[in-house]
Amino acid sequence: MSQPQNRLSNKTLPDLPATVGKPAYDRSQLKTGIIHLGIGAFHRAHQAVYTENILQDDPNWGITGVSLRSPDTRDALAPQDYLYSVAVRDGAGEKLHVIGCLTDILVAPENPEAVLQAMCQPDIRIVTLTVTEKGYCYAPASRTLDESNSDIIHDLKHPHAPRSAPGFLVEAIRRRHASGLQPFTVLSCDNLPANGETLKCVTVRLAELTDAGLSSYINEHVAFPSSMIDRIVPATTDQDRVTVSRSLNADDQWPVCTEPFSQWVIEDHFPSGRPSWEKSGATFVRDVAAFELMKLRLLNGSHSTLAYLGFLAGHETVSATMAAAGFKNFIRTMMDEEITPTLPTLPDFDLSTYKDQLIERFCNPALHHRTAQIAMDGSQKLPQRLLNTIHNRLLAGQSFDRLALGVAAWMRFVTGKDENGQAIDIRDPLCDQLLQATVGLTTAQDILRALLTFDSIFAPELAQNAHFKAIILQQLETLLTNGAAKTVQNFKPQNSTQ
Known part of the structure; x- marks a missing residue:
């Protein structure tokens, strides 16, 4: 036709x-x-x-x-x-x-x-x-x-x-x-x-x-x-x-x-x-804060994590990422164990059903939602989608390994080269500064040190926290060594409680 x-x-x-x-x-x-x-x-x-x-x-x-x-x-x-x-x-x-x-x-x-x-x-x-x-x-x-x-x-x-x-x-x-x-x-x-x-x-x-x-x-x-x-x-x-x-x-x-x-x-x-x-x-x-926090952390935090890990693993869309080995279980466990405990109670709201809906929506094969699109402007999104949740977990003395892998995947992404050495089209207000800060760096320690200097992204209470740095470093080293697909498929938490 x-x-x-x-x-x-x-x-x-x-x-x-x-x-x-x-x-x-x-x-x-x-x-x-x-x-x-x-x-x-x-x-x-x-x-x-x-x-x-x-x-x-x-x-x-x-x-x-x-x-x-x-x-x-x-x-x-x-x-x-x-x-x-x-x-x-x-x-x-x-x-x-x-x-x-x-x-x-x-x-x-x-x-x-x-x-x-x-x-x-x-x-x-x-x-x-x-x-x-x-x-x-x-x-x-x-x-x-x-x-x-x-x-x-x-x-x-x-x-x-x-x-x-x-x-x-x-x-x-x-x-x-x-x-x-x-x-x-x-x-x-x-x-x-x-x-x-x-x-x-x-x-x-x-x-x-x-x-x-x-x-x-x-x-x-x-x-x-x-x-x-x-x-x-x-x-x-x-x-x-x-x-x-x-x-x-x-x-x-x-x-x-x-x-x-x-x-x-x-x-x-x-x-x-x-x-x-x-x-x-x-x-x-009267107050939207509890709904907003739920959505930012469960949907947007999971979406960004899927975007960076999925992109690095070679998946063009979110649904393709969710269909790959290990990803669906990784995201649902992150929601249940690391994000949900940081959320306030919403009376008369079924959080378990909401999370079921999120998984179903991420798997929707008719929506070709590109991982590269969700990955845009990460320097602006990271604090509210992942870092604030991690901060809450730190204050409570609780683990945050999966959230940390999401942050580490962003760090790996903004170095500007994918796992095959091909250039990544980074679209971010801080693109030039991020690329300049990480140019020539090959070790997880050096990349982490360079990116933590961006105080518009990493608040001092995180950037200077030894435990936070240690867990992010651990996940970034794993990503650099094993690649995103194997890291997610074989993911085992490292008991990141303090």
Whole structure:
């Protein structure tokens, strides 16, 4: 069957196959109530879907997306009237639904003023973010603003034409306050601990560096609720575009592919109003911290461990990694013995079932979630996904061998050469510094010593802890000697209690 030539759009929407879900509302009646910073695949498969499902009852929550880097998403979706399809895949097949909640997409580097003007429209009541950990311009080990970040330095010099997400927030809030508009609520949807509190911290600090009065206003009057998000969304491939377009019988240049599972837990603090996301399955709570910690450590910690070990073992995807000898047992045991004891009790929540679901999701053969994609930006992810858990285990005098192997695999990965001596395409804000620090190093001791000097990753209480260093060294030496596949297959804990 040849590739269809008619483009997905408002015009072609009525002619899509009956099996394809379509917007159940009149798109011409949509009003924009949300600005979203970081219009990537995850947002379009997660928060946008939750919003899509409430628009029939309340059309006031259309979304204007903002790309802080590349025009690719805008360029692909503008000819489609900002329509795109979500392909939900598992072993049973694929279900397609066309999403219509996007009203516009702006590209910040092309026209930062247009973004600021959009953020200052009176109808905007919420700004959401999925900009990844590095987009917060913070030091993960201390959770404070990284004042040496190049975008932050730029924004301090040019506050009216910002580059960073915190820079756009500060300037938009300043303008709204000056014109008498109520502040919007700022909702982080990224994987970092206490994401709302962290975002508030960096935003207040950035404002403080130029305007103490504005800093106080943000601290006292702008709401930054935290949220926990969960859905696996692999990067869209050319083959995905072909497959989805054939099923639509229309050309969709930027579909997103995902799994059936989706979760969103949100602190219910929206002074300016919010959509009824609970009607789409979101859970509103007073404090999201326990859910967030559970997800960061069980899902994200396991995911990163799988990514680094799986990549080194030669596996392209998570599902292929889980199918390899030893990996499924290794990850489930890490969850049960090393991560679960660090988590607070969640009343009326079945943690064992949640872990069963995670294993099933990791094994999903229909999701080609590349280990290299998950391995990106490890310097930003490592503290909250693995190191904080290890720190808790250290304080409790408990073992952490499997967690340590995950950290050691990251260390092995960022040396820039795989187990066959081939170059690794490392995508990380600290890529150049990490490669420079480890160039020419061949022993585990030297690699460990070099990487522990990165205090934005390794807090002093870990970097200077003799027991921590000894266990990481032990796992790194094993990786270098035996390789990732054999290390996992033959893994035996070394009784790493103090």
